[in-house]
Amino acid sequence: MAIEEMELVTIVGLMSELDSVLLKCCESGCFHMEPAFVSASESHGLKLLNDKNPYDVPLKGLASIATSLGIKLKETDFSDCALESGEDFSLFCDRLEKPLAELSEKKQKALQIISERKGAVIQLNHLKGLNEEFDRIFSCRHVAVRVGKLPLESREKLEFYDQEFFFVPFDTDRSFCWGMYFCPREIKDIVDDLFKSMYFERIVIPDFVTGNTAEAFERLNAEIGENVRMAEEYDESLSDFAKEHEDEIQRAFTKLKFKHDTFDLRKNVGALKDKIYIKGFIPKKNHKSFEKLFEDSRTVSVVYMPPDADASCTPPTVLKNSWFTRPFGMLVEMYGLPDYGGFNPTGFVAITYSLLFGIMFGDLGQGFLVFLLGLFVGRKMSPQMGGMMSRVGISSMIFGTLYGSVFGFEELLDPVYESLGIDFLPLKIFKQTNFILLTAVAIGIALIVVSIIINIYVGFKQKDYERAVFGCNGIAGLVFYTSVVVGVVGTMLMDIHVMSTPFVIFLIVIPALCIFCRVPFAAVMKYREFRLSEDGEKMTVGNFIVENFFEMFEYVLSYVSNTMSFLRVGGFVLSHAGMMLVVMTLMDGAALAAQPLVAVVGNAFVMVMEGMIVAIQIIRLEFYEIFSRFYDGNGKPFDPIGVRFSPQVD
Amino acid sequence: MLESCSTNATVTKIRAIHGTMLKCGNYHEMVSMRSVPEVAEYLRRSPRFREVLGDVDPNTVHRGFLESLLNKANFDTYVRLCSFQGLDKVPFYNFIIQKRECEQLLNLVNALNSGLDRKFIEELPGYVIRHSELDLLSLSEASDFDDILLKLRGTPYYRVMRSVGRSEDGKADYTDCELKLRTFYYKRLIGYIEKDLRASDERELKKLIFSEVDTINIINAYRLKAFFGYTPEQIRKSQLPFTKTGKSRMNLLYESDTPREMISRLEKTVYGRGFQGEYEHIETKVNSYTYQLMKHTVSVSTSAPVAIYAFMKLCDIEVNNIVHIIEGVRYDVDPAMLEGKLIIC
Numbered sequence: 001m002a003i004e005e006m007e008l009v010t011i012v013g014l015m016s017e018l019d020s021v022l023l024k025c026c027e028s029g030c031f032h033m034e035p036a037f038v039s040a041s042e043s044h045g046l047k048l049l050n051d052k053n054p055y056d057v058p059l060k061g062l063a064s065i066a067t068s069l070g071i072k073l074k075e076t077d078f079s080d081c082a083l084e085s086g087e088d089f090s091l092f093c094d095r096l097e098k099p100l101a102e103l104s105e106k107k108q109k110a111l112q113i114i115s116e117r118k119g120a121v122i123q124l125n126h127l128k129g130l131n132e133e134f135d136r137i138f139s140c141r142h143v144a145v146r147v148g149k150l151p152l153e154s155r156e157k158l159e160f161y162d163q164e165f166f167f168v169p170f171d172t173d174r175s176f177c178w179g180m181y182f183c184p185r186e187i188k189d190i191v192d193d194l195f196k197s198m199y200f201e202r203i204v205i206p207d208f209v210t211g212n213t214a215e216a217f218e219r220l221n222a223e224i225g226e227n228v229r230m231a232e233e234y235d236e237s238l239s240d241f242a243k244e245h246e247d248e249i250q251r252a253f254t255k256l257k258f259k260h261d262t263f264d265l266r267k268n269v270g271a272l273k274d275k276i277y278i279k280g281f282i283p284k285k286n287h288k289s290f291e292k293l294f295e296d297s298r299t300v301s302v303v304y305m306p307p308d309a310d311a312s313c314t315p316p317t318v319l320k321n322s323w324f325t326r327p328f329g330m331l332v333e334m335y336g337l338p339d340y341g342g343f344n345p346t347g348f349v350a351i352t353y354s355l356l357f358g359i360m361f362g363d364l365g366q367g368f369l370v371f372l373l374g375l376f377v378g379r380k381m382s383p384q385m386g387g388m389m390s391r392v393g394i395s396s397m398i399f400g401t402l403y404g405s406v407f408g409f410e411e412l413l414d415p416v417y418e419s420l421g422i423d424f425l426p427l428k429i430f431k432q433t434n435f436i437l438l439t440a441v442a443i444g445i446a447l448i449v450v451s452i453i454i455n456i457y458v459g460f461k462q463k464d465y466e467r468a469v470f471g472c473n474g475i476a477g478l479v480f481y482t483s484v485v486v487g488v489v490g491t492m493l494m495d496i497h498v499m500s501t502p503f504v505i506f507l508i509v510i511p512a513l514c515i516f517c518r519v520p521f522a523a524v525m526k527y528r529e530f531r532l533s534e535d536g537e538k539m540t541v542g543n544f545i546v547e548n549f550f551e552m553f554e555y556v557l558s559y560v561s562n563t564m565s566f567l568r569v570g571g572f573v574l575s576h577a578g579m580m581l582v583v584m585t586l587m588d589g590a591a592l593a594a595q596p597l598v599a600v601v602g603n604a605f606v607m608v609m610e611g612m613i614v615a616i617q618i619i620r621l622e623f624y625e626i627f628s629r630f631y632d633g634n635g636k637p638f639d640p641i642g643v644r645f646s647p648q649v650d
Numbered sequence: 651m652l653e654s655c656s657t658n659a660t661v662t663k664i665r666a667i668h669g670t671m672l673k674c675g676n677y678h679e680m681v682s683m684r685s686v687p688e689v690a691e692y693l694r695r696s697p698r699f700r701e702v703l704g705d706v707d708p709n710t711v712h713r714g715f716l717e718s719l720l721n722k723a724n725f726d727t728y729v730r731l732c733s734f735q736g737l738d739k740v741p742f743y744n745f746i747i748q749k750r751e752c753e754q755l756l757n758l759v760n761a762l763n764s765g766l767d768r769k770f771i772e773e774l775p776g777y778v779i780r781h782s783e784l785d786l787l788s789l790s791e792a793s794d795f796d797d798i799l800l801k802l803r804g805t806p807y808y809r810v811m812r813s814v815g816r817s818e819d820g821k822a823d824y825t826d827c828e829l830k831l832r833t834f835y836y837k838r839l840i841g842y843i844e845k846d847l848r849a850s851d852e853r854e855l856k857k858l859i860f861s862e863v864d865t866i867n868i869i870n871a872y873r874l875k876a877f878f879g880y881t882p883e884q885i886r887k888s889q890l891p892f893t894k895t896g897k898s899r900m901n902l903l904y905e906s907d908t909p910r911e912m913i914s915r916l917e918k919t920v921y922g923r924g925f926q927g928e929y930e931h932i933e934t935k936v937n938s939y940t941y942q943l944m945k946h947t948v949s950v951s952t953s954a955p956v957a958i959y960a961f962m963k964l965c966d967i968e969v970n971n972i973v974h975i976i977e978g979v980r981y982d983v984d985p986a987m988l989e990g991k992l993i994i995c
């Protein structure tokens with residue numbers, strides 16, 4: 001339950017060996033690469049290899065060709081693919097592109113004709129009933145004709161105009177009247193303006209529409225049919241083309257993607273003349289296997305150093321977890337990894353999460369099902385999620401045994417306990433409500449105390465005395481919190497007079513003062529000088545008092561609210577039992593034949609709903625009530641370089 | 651109590667439609683568009699105008715037609731709201747139709763005065779023709795002001811129009827006509843409110859109407875002072891005879907020596923909040939108050955007549971904003987400047 005030890009590795013070699021070095025780093029599977037230098041002052045003449053990726057354009061081109069041919073890209077063995085350079089791949093793309101473009105163009109042309117003809121059909125639909133030929137109408141020498149649509153509202157105004165025109169309506173929809181107007185050519189412009197002012201929208205009948213409407217329909221439909229047939233033929237040709245070239249496209253794409261991604265790794269490599277400089281981290285345990293990769297190469301030198309040897313890069317964090325705690329690493333990663341050299345809380349989370357889940361969702365039968373489900377999920381879907389489920393399932397079974405609850409049947413285990421002579425078990429939840437709630441708060445107090453102790457440990461480890469000694473989660477906070485708890489519990493629950501004057505002064509007032517003055521006290525310890533603010537900014541005594549008064553108020557409030565927050569643990573114990581009671585009541589009320597069904601559906605419902613709520617509530621307790629006391633989560637994730645196939649192209 | 655409950659459904663319906671109105675974010679998006687078809691397409695996809703613009707081709711639609719469709723959408727909404735619980739039987743609820751009638755009569759006088767007599771019928775909205783008690787199509791055939799009076803005989807507008815001042819060539823004085831028609835509209839509206847509605851509704855509505863009139867008077871007064879150099883007495887004569895803020899305060903504005911002084915005096919009233927010495931968009935700033943008042947009223951009022959009045963005013967403001975945007979986009983106006991002319995948020 002610690003953090004994996006790392007080593008800083010620097011690799012120096014010849015430029016000609018760049019690709020092979022990078023490939024070996026990828027092969028190792030444990031090399032976390034860092035930029036060769038971060039700021040110009042550290043570059044020492046080095047330059048980062050930020051060259052334009054020559055495989056970028058062909059990669060996009062090949063992906064586009066595959067998409068237009070409907071080829072689903074997948075990882076393929078490319079050992080017999082002869083293409084090497086970016087130019088080779090570009091030529092390969094051009095070779096495919098030419099026939100593909102020709103076929104696509106022909107298909108597009110057919111589709112365009114279909115679209116135009118269909119558009120004309122829609123327009124002609126509004127002119128049904130026109131028995132005259134379009135050519136004859138439009139070729140009138142003295143009469144101008146316009147086809148189009150007029151808003152319905154404008155139509156009723158037409159009779160109030162005294163110009164010489166007439167409008168022939170053909171079709172009317174919700175908003176427009178479709179038709180044509182005729183007027184003498186001499187006043188065409190005036191009438192056009194008039195209709196324009198009434199928002200008449202002209203429709204240009206395309207040249208390919210000839211004859212009367214019926215004839216035009218027939219011709220258009222025939223043309224649509226012909227072009228649909230042609231488009232289908234082109235589709236078939238494209239499909240044949242795809243079948244013919246699919247294998248070589250798959251091989252070329254996989255190789256191209258590999259080369260492209262490998263080239264991308266260069267951006268963190270430093271170069272000086274013909275030398276390359278690569279920097280990164282490996283886990284210490286992989287030292288030997290990594291060393292072995294480069295032992296044959298004489299011109300490449302690999303130097304191993306302690307992880308803190310280079311101040312410009314922070315070592316990444318790899319959690320080192322045991323078999324039991326490993327699945328809970330997911331929760332820690334969700335919050336944020338610890339700093340390298342920090343505290344790995346996964347073990348603590350594993351124990352508390354399992355414990356709280358068991359308490360809140362205690363049922364032998366349901367816990368067993370969660371366990372089985374965890375095994376299934378772990379095998380088929382997510383090992384981490386499955387692992388968590390199986391562990392909390394076991395915890396649920398243990399607490400279910402203590403509660404005597406099996407699928408909501410609360411009396412099923414009574415005879416077992418009677419035969420064993422244990423009279424204080426099982427715990428009858430509704431008869432021991434106060435005990436359960438007080439125990440929940442006690443668990444909360446214990447967890448908060450442990451969190452504070454962890455914080456003190458981390459504080460001392462990092463030599464942060466404000467955090468370890470004087471902070472609200474340091475020694476002062478621990479003394480203050482435990483003293484108040486002891487005082488309250490002793491006075492209110494046990495009737496013991498604990499709150500004597502020395503107790504109050506030494507264990508409550510002085511620690512509170514320490515928390516209040518944590519910044520100056522820590523400054524005295526750290527810098528041997530008295531300061532009111534840590535960063536050396538000027539702060540008046542008045543400001544200091546006001547600021548710390550409110551902070552102190554917030555700390556006290558957080559002690560109370562965090563402690564009370566654990567009441568939900570008891571609340572969910574009651575809620576779970578209550579929901580199962582409802583299921584049992586429904587079952588009793590149902591017909592005998594329906595009772596098993598009610599029990600199964602009721603249990604399934606409670607398991608899904610209650611299980612999810614409890615899981616979420618515990619995450620909340622972990623993150624807010626526990627992690628907030630000692631955990632920062634500012635660590636850098638370990639991301640070993642590698643080239644993984646993906647059909648996606650950015 | 652029952653009377654109040656009986657119109658609660660209308661109030662709820664108004665709030666539901668109010669929820670679909672364009673928001674600040676929508677206006678921000680529209681002002682940054684590059685062409686009118688883009689704006690038309692955007693409006694066509696909005697829940698607010700989806701129905702009325704459904705059959706329209708955004709690429710070919712004329713700006714004027716688009717504007718008339720938006721106005722029609724608002725009018726249709728108004729008709730639906732009034733008929734929803736049979737409110738249209740109460741004369742007050744005809745206020746939008748009466749407003750449109752007055753606007754059309756003014757358009758007619760303007761068209762005749764400027765010799766563009768066909769312009770009236772071109773711009774005459776079809777929905778007004780159908781709902782108006784006036785025969786607007788027949789009015790469109792009027793060739794002079796006497797003709798208008800002849801066709802208006804027997805309607806409530808006859809007496810008003812007859813009293814309008816005339817010039818020597820027989821043309822009607824447009825400014826006088828506008829003042830008289832507006833005064834008549836508001837007087838008739840207040841008459842209906844006092845006669846048909848409850849005292850609480852009357853109080854709320856009068857507050858809205860008088861505020862609206864105040865903004866009209868303020869904008870008018872500013873224009874007359876800044877651009878025509880009218881004296882306080884001339885301004886007073888051209889104002890609508892209602893006020894919420896009080897005659898003395900309005901007189902104080904009219905009596906300002908310069909337009910700048912008028913703005914600084916206005917800043918001390920509710921209508922001039924947020925002016926901060928800005929003189930460019932006085933209409934926008936003053937109308938923003940009306941917008942806020944109407945928006946607040948729609949949100950909190952439980953009275954159907956009050957909510958419907960405020961809501962229709964908001965609809966008008968919304969269409970005006972869209973028209974500004976369409977024109978701005980059409981003539982490539984800077985988005986920031988365009989946004990400054992919108993009455994939003």
